[in-house]
């Protein structure tokens with residue numbers, strides 16, 4: 001591919017969000033604290049390279065808790081779990097750490113509160129996606145799943161109950177806005193969250209890919225096929241007028257896409273490691289180099305899940321009790337959490 005591309009425009013922000021950072025670091029802690037195998041219910045994040053790295057480190061991913069031996073250390077994924085899964089997990093695992101993103105938890109709370117208040121909830125999301133399945137399970141009788149592309153066309157009418165509109169955090173903003181406009185027209189007293197359920201990372205990455213699409217001949221989005229926010233980035237780039245494709249890494253770039261594409265925009269879904277982005281840029285080998293297109297900065301940080309915090313604090317207390325007080329000025333395990341990254345965690349994972 002060398003010589004075919006003149007310049008790469010690199011989106012900023014791109015790649016790992018605060019929820020993915022938290023989940024990857026939390027599972028890395030589990031590999032450090034417990035001997036293999038460690039179990040994880042569903043893929044920790046939707047990225048095949050991240051999942052393969054953890055599998056090599058002794059993590060077993062399962063879609064059924066029955067596959068987890070009683071008493072084994074268990075983590076629940078960043079996408080959030082149904083209440084009955086979380087309940088069954090805590091009666092099965094000796095140590096259960098729920099790595100759900102707090103922004104997914106916020107939508108679970110909304111579903112419970114609105115269902116309790118008698119609302120009929122329309123939830124815009126992708127059927128079968130882990131996040132949608134877990135969220136709907138909070139109040140299945142009160143929730144109707146709305147396909148973002150189909151909209152409300154096939155919604156059976158019903159009178160009486162007030163109506164609320166909620167969403168999966170990773171939708172494309174065009175799709176969300178389309179369903180929102182339809183719902184407002186159909187239900188004048190519609191309840192929606194003051195800020196939509198689309199999370200900050202989804203919103204920022206979509207704004208960045210739109211900026212790329214306006215200047216690039218082609219946009220490549222790094223991420224896995226089962227990553228909802230990655231697929232949304234492809235759709236947003238196409239809607240902004242650029243040909244766009246998802247790539248897992250450099251091996252999935254089709255040379256035919258590059259014919260006549262002097263300027264290539266590159267971004268990544270929220271679960272895609274930056275190593276894959278760097279490999280894609282290296283394969284494109286742009287003659288005039290790389291220009292970063294930054295639309296905003298992000299400073300969000302999510303601390304480790306409470307169950308892991310408790311575990312690490314107990315370990316720390318045991319070590320300090322056994323070997324003397326912590327040295328002055330030396331941060332403990334929890335205070336240190338901001339000083340390392342998920343990218344670093346993936347680099348230092350044991351490989352079996």
Ligand code: SF4
Pocket residue numbers: 017018019020078101102103104169170199200201202229270
């Ligand atoms: S994409 Fe948004 S909701 Fe999903 S893990 Fe990242 S911050 Fe949380």
